[in-house]
Amino acid sequence: MTLEELWQLFPIVLSPHQSEWEEWAKEEIGLLSKLLSIYSPIVNHIGSTAIPGIQAKPIIDILVEISPDIDWQRVRVEMETAGYIFMSSSENRMSFNKGYTTEGYAKRVFHIHFHTVGEHDEILFRDYLLSHPVVAQEYEELKLSLVSQYQNDRDGYTEAKSEFVKRIVEYALKQ
Numbered sequence: 001m002t003l004e005e006l007w008q009l010f011p012i013v014l015s016p017h018q019s020e021w022e023e024w025a026k027e028e029i030g031l032l033s034k035l036l037s038i039y040s041p042i043v044n045h046i047g048s049t050a051i052p053g054i055q056a057k058p059i060i061d062i063l064v065e066i067s068p069d070i071d072w073q074r075v076r077v078e079m080e081t082a083g084y085i086f087m088s089s090s091e092n093r094m095s096f097n098k099g100y101t102t103e104g105y106a107k108r109v110f111h112i113h114f115h116t117v118g119e120h121d122e123i124l125f126r127d128y129l130l131s132h133p134v135v136a137q138e139y140e141e142l143k144l145s146l147v148s149q150y151q152n153d154r155d156g157y158t159e160a161k162s163e164f165v166k167r168i169v170e171y172a173l174k175q
Contacts, residue, residue, distance in 0.1 A: 004152070009104055011151045014055040014143060021049040024108050025060050028098075032064060032112065035082055039066045039075065046113070046122040051129050054140035059099075059109045063123065068092055068116040075114065084112060092116040124172040125165055139164060 025045035032043050047061030048054055066075065076094060080086055084096035092115060099109030113122070129136040142164055150157035 008152055010100060010154075012057060012147055012154060012157050013151075014147050015058050016055055017049075017052050018058065021056075021058075021060060025049065025062065028060060028062060028108075028110055032062065035078065036064065036066070036075065039070050041066050042117060044120075044123055044126075046126050047111075048139075048143070050126050051136050051139075053133065054129075054136050055144065058105075059111055061111045061113065061122070063120060064112060064114045065117045065120060066114060072114075079112070092119065121165075121169045124169050128168050128172040128175075135168065139168075 022045070029043045029045065033041060036043075042065040044063045044065075045060065046063045047059070048056030049058070049060050072089070072094060076086060076089070079094075079096050084098050085100060087095045087097055089095070094114040096112040096114075097110065098112070099106040129139060139161075142161060146157055146160050150160060
């Protein structure tokens with residue numbers, strides 16, 4: 001499938017916060033922690049599904065921080081063997097998906113982001129939104145304003161939110 005075909009099959013949809021997202025994240029974190037235990041990962045629920053009270057794509061984002069000295073190719077093989085779909089990589093990052101089917105989204109969908117230990121702007125962003133509900137609502141409003149324009153353009157949607165996210169991370173770093 002082309003990227004455009006994938007985006008048609010898996011459009012961006014926002015839904016009200018669901019209480020089960022936290023439980024699903026805990027379960028997946030437990031699975032990942034066990035699967036990757038030899039790497040001593042730091043595993044966290046990130047993204048909008050970790051922020052009660054705001055709408056989110058019903059996709060659980062999880063950040064796995066591991067040492068840069070670890071054999072990332074070995075980690076990739078272990079993740080793929082466990083059923084995760086490899087999506088991308090760069091020098092110190094990898095991403096995987098779980099819950100995508102040929103018919104569309106499964107009931108539980110996960111994006112697993114690997115970074116090196118200490119590279120966790122996503123955690124700073126999450127924690128800032130958790131402690132600043134007004135800013136969390138602003139973020140929700142931004143996402144709602146973008147979803148119709150970028151429903152079938154995940155990269156465009158992410159890019160359109162990036163300035164807001166960068167600004168909040170900068171605020172978080174100053175605190």
